[in-house]
Amino acid sequence: MFLIYCHPHCIFISSREILTRIENIILGIVTSLSKDEAPVLALPNRSSWANVSFDSAIGLQMSSGSSVSTIRSDCPSSVTKFGEKILTPHLVYFLILFTYCVRRDIYYNNTQLFGSQTTVDSIVDDISCMLKVPRRSLHVLATSKGLIAGDLRYMEEDGTRIDCHSSSAAVAVSSNISGIRNIVSSAKFVMIVEKDATFQRLLDDDFCTKLCPCIIITGKGVPDVNSRLMVRKLWDTLHIPIFALVDADPHGIEIMCIYKYGSVAMSFEAHSLTVPSVMWLGLLPSDLQRLRVPEDALIPLTKRDESKLSSLLKRPYLTSQPDWQKEMELMQQTRVKAEIQSLAAIAPDFLTSIYLPNKLRYGGWV
Template sequence: MMRNRAAREPEEERQVLNSIENVILEIVTHLSKSEAPALVIPNRSSWDNVSFDSVIGLQMSSASAVRMIRSDCPKTATTFSQILKILSVTYTLVQSNTYSTKRDIYYNYPQLFGSQKVVDKIVDDVSCMLKVPRRSLGVLATSKGLISGDLCYLEEDGTRIDCHSSTAAVAVSSNIAGIRNIFSSAKFILIVEKDATFQRLLHDDLCAKLSPCIMITGKGFPDVNSRLMVRKLWDVLHVPVFTLVDADPHGIEIMCIYKYGSMAMSFEAESLTIPSIKWLGLLPSDLERLQVPRNALIPLTKTDENKLDSLLKRPYVTDQPEWLKEMKLMQKNRFKAEIQSLAAIGPDFLTNIYLPNKLRYGGWL
């Protein structure tokens, strides 16, 4: 299903169309020579293809390793067909200046793709191959994130969105590029890892109790739209961005995705990362400082330990010595804790004491 007009400049449209045409021309050239065509896709699942820049975060190396998708190989022939279909769909979308969701694409061709995850992966592969942001392809993803606080803006179709409600959050837009007329008096943005914690802070009317602020959650590992939204707000409002995550390897990795980006989306790092993000909590050192009851702490599992070891080897860790110290403390104590563990100190401790004091006295890293 095609949707409303997308926010793309003519020059941007021409660039995308030219890139797709060049891919198709190369395929036709091979066929004219009775050669089996192949597509070359940068490998988005290898740390060897990623470099670290303290200003941008994780970005794909210019000399990245690639995957060869051959049309005459049984293992890759289906993938070759799937990529061609996505190229065809995106060419039509860009040419007609419309957009579609990834879910629409899957339901239009369920037999070809087999699952929604395949569509998601192929769209990102095509975006990486063409070296254009995914939004430029006219393909949008359904958002899972929520946002609330001192914020109003207009959607591309003119719909006015007001996020001030203290009882219900607003779903993050699927078309971040189309958002305009952003108005906010927020003093900071708070990224909350979990939906449960986000809902608790919403219920406690955190934004009214503290300075005007904006809260957003990606409900765990963030989708691209949630990351784009935070980045857009940071670009427009120029306010500090804090993260509130569990004191465990999973939470730390989620925070790092917002700040430094991810390996899989490193080709689009400049529009997704927020280098100035601060770690507000829950810090491993907070567990000792606040004397969180031992029965509220959880022993690290083997999976946790492996994840922590992996994080400690990431290229950006040496750029954050205070973060490294916190991770080493977790590794030493072999305990983790959810944000909800603070309820063991007091039912309203998180909203009434922990967050206000952290923000007032600069208790972040």
């Protein structure tokens, strides 16, 4: 039996080296078959916290000695998965040689085999982890769902010039962040906004110019990889503060943690995805009491919320954020949550006219 084991750490390498690694995987399979042995793929397990270590300067990163999950070619329950994992590198090989594609193109290459787009997305990430390269190095791009606006201009890889402040409408986050160049901005900070509705409200109120030049970006909930890459690109290029504006609930806190510390599933790409400097601007659980947000605007925590909050408090990175821990413990005690929109119960324009300006002027973040 030929066991193909691939180290989990992901680094930037040349296209030729990526092609060589794919060739070695195929060679291993052919070698096994020539010996009448069943090929077996061994992939780092991307869903286990046991495979992740925490570094305050990086976030969650895959451990070098992480456990693996095996996919056998001679087992009826895994033969389809084996076929999926082998077909995808085959397609990627030709993409690297000739072109780029979006993940949806891979799905439509063999819809019967893959079954769903979600399956393809997971396979591409597995292959990226297996080959120890960023997904974009495989020439497989993802359609972005994020939006960005504010004092920002840059050039796409194909030469298209983007001005994020040229109109009242937001710009879609690029699907090829690594190709962006010539970034120009006078922004004093970047603000990550959890929800599209809040993002649109900030646009409507012309927030990016009223207080001071800034950039706002939303991943519309749980962020896609491109939104995270864009925040990291801005941090690396502009060296300005990064704030997060999320709901005062466990879901919003987890979204903020993904931007700051990363996720278990993408821990093999932590170096290019996490932004450890992200600061929690709001909505803070302590803000609800301090501002006396009306009780009818508060929402009781559900059992699922309480479970998520308990899980978050056990995350390895919370020990390095005592202020965050205090805020979350306050939420646990009060057993209430609130959306950013709850501030409208105080005054319709409270968010943009009072709350955010005061927070940013007087340092009301943790």
